[in-house]
Amino acid sequence: DAGITQSPRYKITETGRQVTLMCHQTWSHSYMFWYRQDLGHGLRLIYYSAAADITDKGEVPDGYVVSRSKTENFPLTLESATRSQTSVYFCASRETGLNTEAFFGQGTRLTVV
Amino acid sequence: GEDVEQSLFLSVREGDSSVINCTYTDSSSTYLYWYKQEPGAGLQLLTYIFSNMDMKQDQRLTVLLNKKDKHLSLRIADTQTGDSAIYFCAGAAGGGNKLTFGTGTQLKVEL
Numbered sequence: 001d002a003g004i005t006q007s008p009r010y011k012i013t014e015t016g017r018q019v020t021l022m023c024h025q026t027w028s029h030s031y032m033f034w035y036r037q038d039l040g041h042g043l044r045l046i047y048y049s050a051a052a053d054i055t056d057k058g059e060v061p062d063g064y065v066v067s068r069s070k071t072e073n074f075p076l077t078l079e080s081a082t083r084s085q086t087s088v089y090f091c092a093s094r095e096t097g098l099n100t101e102a103f104f105g106q107g108t109r110l111t112v113v
Numbered sequence: 114g115e116d117v118e119q120s121l122f123l124s125v126r127e128g129d130s131s132v133i134n135c136t137y138t139d140s141s142s143t144y145l146y147w148y149k150q151e152p153g154a155g156l157q158l159l160t161y162i163f164s165n166m167d168m169k170q171d172q173r174l175t176v177l178l179n180k181k182d183k184h185l186s187l188r189i190a191d192t193q194t195g196d197s198a199i200y201f202c203a204g205a206a207g208g209g210n211k212l213t214f215g216t217g218t219q220l221k222v223e224l
Contacts, residue, residue, distance in 0.1 A: 031210050041216060042217045044214075050210070094210060094212075102212055104157070106155050
């Protein structure tokens, strides 16, 4: 199926564990993004990538790691999960250009207990 | 970077107009966007406006841009219950590809 998919949709993990959230897009868009959504903060950018093997920090990168070995995949890893990382995580992709639409995945609801 | 602010909640009656406001700090965004998020879903692009425009109309949606005050608004005419959602404004500082989103406005449409 064409589009952008995230997995898992829901995840509960314990403090200190490593967790990886997956994101896959089928359009070969150059740009991919990870956002977290928290009440009162809207969407905050964690990391983004302009192309395979090119990643850069966003507004709130601490505690997260990303990689982009293939254009279509952009996994986000929480190296040692903390309760403050409980959130809804959205992956997005966008083609290069000033007015191109950003397409979002359905989100991953992560709870750290 | 870009800072984008919105009020958190708006409640309107079905059939009325809704106006959702947004203020931003970086005037270098070439385009400004409105996204809609329905419950349990990701964001979807509603409309966008080029920074050289003052207004854009798209069916029930009207976007107004006041560059002097760095103020963006989205008007939804004849608001329906299906319009209940969270609405985000967004811009890309320096006209780049990295979108910065506002805090989101939750629109509740009452019968």
